[in-house]
Amino acid sequence: MLRLENVTKLYPTSVRPALDDVSMDVDRGEFVFLIGPSGSGKSTLLRLLLREEAPSSGNVFVANWNVARLANRKVPKLRQRMGCVFQDFRLLGNRTVAENIAFALEVTGKSEHTIRTVVPEMLELVGLDGKSERMPAELSGGEAQRVAIARALANRPLVLLADEPTGNLDPETSDDIMLLLDRINRAGTTVVMATHDRQIVDAMRRRVVELHLGKLARDDARGVYGASR
Numbered sequence: 123m124l125r126l127e128n129v130t131k132l133y134p135t136s137v138r139p140a141l142d143d144v145s146m147d148v149d150r151g152e153f154v155f156l157i158g159p160s161g162s163g164k165s166t167l168l169r170l171l172l173r174e175e176a177p178s179s180g181n182v183f184v185a186n187w188n189v190a191r192l193a194n195r196k197v198p199k200l201r202q203r204m205g206c207v208f209q210d211f212r213l214l215g216n217r218t219v220a221e222n223i224a225f226a227l228e229v230t231g232k233s234e235h236t237i238r239t240v241v242p243e244m245l246e247l248v249g250l251d252g253k254s255e256r257m258p259a260e261l262s263g264g265e266a267q268r269v270a271i272a273r274a275l276a277n278r279p280l281v282l283l284a285d286e287p288t289g290n291l292d293p294e295t296s297d298d299i300m301l302l303l304d305r306i307n308r309a310g311t312t313v314v315m316a317t318h319d320r321q322i323v324d325a326m327r328r329r330v331v332e333l334h335l336g337k338l339a340r341d342d343a344r345g346v347y348g349a350s351r
């Protein structure tokens with residue numbers, strides 16, 4: 123589903139590569155934690171998958187797309203099939219919860235009928251039915267992240283990329299979000315999640331890919347945050 127082949131990324135302004143000869147595969151349906159110290163290349167890896175950046179060398183594949191070689195006009199199609207959530211939620215502040223989710227469907231050209239059907243389905247999935255008319259400013263952090271997850275899933279993505287999705291949440295709320303991501307994964311969506319949260323990684327016991335100074339330092343099938351024992 124996702125494949126990096128000997129990927130190196132050197133930003134024009136930096137002296138060492140943000141990613142250095144990284145190869146990895148992610149199968150359909152996997153849940154992968156991407157860990158490593160600040161600056162180790164986690165966000166860069168996610169940005170390469172989205173074609174927000176191009177690798178300096180190596181290949182990036184998402185499903186059947188050769189991402190690095192993809193024509194610019196095809197990039198929106200790729201991104202439509204990738205769901206993204208971030209630490210800071212990135213909701214549209216002047217739209218309601220329902221409108222935030224609907225927006226993701228509008229930009230991919232879905233019909234009014236589909237939007238009317240899918241928005242309530244997504245709200246129910248993330249446990250926010252009843253809050254559809256709230257504005258983002260009226261939501262707790264956990265609720266805002268649920269809306270972001272609902273929006274990310276609305277177009278049935280091939281993979282959900284999550285960059286520190288619990289970074290702004292207290293431990294209890296983080297656990298709730300992880301239960302939700304776990305449920306979404308068990309229902310079939312591939313999840314790749316960059317995180318610094320040791321407790322979460324240790325509790326979930328899923329695949330752990332660790333980066334260090336841009337190099338792949340560890341890839342454990344059912345890993346913990348610290349070095350494997």
Ligand SMILES: Nc1ncnc2c1ncn2[C@@H]1O[C@H](COP(=O)(O)OP(=O)(O)OP(=O)(O)O)[C@@H](O)[C@H]1O
Pocket residue numbers: 133134135136139140158159160161162163164165166167
């Ligand atoms: N746009 C950019 N231009 C130049 N250098 C960059 C750029 N983005 C990231 N870098 C550098 O690339 C390296 C990897 O950064 P990246 O953001 O991928 O790390 P990260 O593991 O996601 O860190 P964090 O956990 O702090 O988010 C760092 O040395 C960073 O300074």
